[in-house]
Amino acid sequence: MRLLPAPPAARLPVALALAIVLTACGDSTTDPPDSTDNGVELVEVANGFSFPVLVTSPLEDATRLFVVEKGGLIKIIKNGQTLSTPFLDLRGKVSHGSEQGLLGLTFHPDYASNRVFVINYTDTNGDTRVASFKTSSNPDVADASSEDVFLFVEQPFANHNGGHVTFGPFGYLFIGMGDGGSAGDPGNRAQNLATTLGKILRYQVDDNGHVTIPNGNPFVGNPGLVWGIWSAGLRNPWRFSFDRLTSDLYIGDVGQDRYEEIDVVAGSAGFGRAANFGWKIMEGNECFSPSAGCNMATLLRPLVVYGHDDGCSVTGGHVYRGADVPSIRGVYFYSDYCSGWIRSFRYENGAAVDQKEWPELDPGDNVTSFGEDARGELYVVTAGGRIYRFAPGE
Secondary structure (H helix, E strand, O other): OOOOOOOOOOOOOOOOOOOOOOOOOOOOOOOOOEEOOOOEEEEEEEOOOOOEEEEEOOOOOOOEEEEEEOOOEEEEEEOOEEOOOOOEEOOOOOOOOOOOOEEEEEEOOOHHHHOEEEEEEEOOOOOEEEEEEEEOOOOOOEEEEEEEEEEEEOOOOOOOOOOOEEEOHHHOEEEEOOOOOOOOOOOOOOOOOOOOOOOEEEEEEOOOOOEEOOOOOOOOOOOOOOOOEEEEOOOOEEEEEEOOOOOOEEEEEOOOOOEEEEEEEOHHHOOOOOEEOOOOOEEOOEEOOOOOOOOOOOOOOOOEEEEOOOOOOEEEEEEOOOOOOHHHOOOEEEEEOOOOOEEEEEEEOOEEEEEEEOHHHOOOOOEEEEEEOOOOOEEEEEOOOOEEEEEEOO
16 A cells, blocks of 8 residues: 655575466556446445444345444444444554555454454554454453564564555455655665565464464475465455355555556465465566566566556455455456546456446545445445445346
8 A cells, every 4th residue: 555655775595386277468557448237336335434444244244344444443334323432442552654554354253153253453653563452341442451462573664564464265364565765766675585574474263363374385394484374475455355156356456666466366276375466576567676677487477557747656455255246246346546436357267357447336446445234235434534335236
């Protein structure tokens, strides 16, 4: 995510194992999508939030939406009304500048019984903390004293903090980390397996919120490497999601000066091997460092790429698996923070097909995130404080 312009650019690169399944790719940018009107519209659910960056729900919780505000509050929309008491207030612990803040929230798959959830935020020094919490005896209020910080990452710059957390296949927790910021990844951190920066990490979280590293992680047992790493080569993954039907993983990775990209890993490929998404060897489908002649053989190439004449900061989304709009079931939606459009495609046989742009879904504001509720219905979050739901159009 790029909330403010990144400052200008001013250790050890490690080659990764062969990526899972290389996706098809052609030219540097994907052909512009068709415009469409498929009987879908955005319906406002709530407004008045202060820079919301995420909306989500626990599984099996059909009455509540949880809204994350960048400044440090998590609020609840319950039965259509925003509760006056926040679910969690971290305003005194969170830094607010640039791309910092309270950035991620996810609920344990067994949240209904164990009351465990996980958040990702930058502390007052600007460093990343990922922590588990428990909900209090009041289901609408978290127990703030239950915080257990299990991951602390020093951030060299104020931007590219990543921030997304989500539980995925087999109940694992996935954590997105940006490359540490500035521009051009000056420390070459995204390709360095001795640091968590520029990676997606994978952990196991038990019913008490205690965290361990799965034995199946690709670098477990390798001295000097971060055992929590699942994949590498990311610049700033701003929102990623798993298709709740197929387990396909979709990542919106924010680009440098030229390209934005959506990366996809097929769920059928499994999640035991390392994937290298290419940064900073590549930006989009082109060499970045070196500027020519880079070795792309072991890199997972992006599925969809668009240029900076069309936007500046991708916002990754979700595959729609709800029931309210059957015509878009199986369609992946995403946006661009600067341009505000909403686009989609279907992932079939390793390719992005049926690419479309949806002018009727343009919220008229910067899209900070998408989200799902317990039923699989899809939401759009805007920087101006509004939450919208995808609904059948007239």
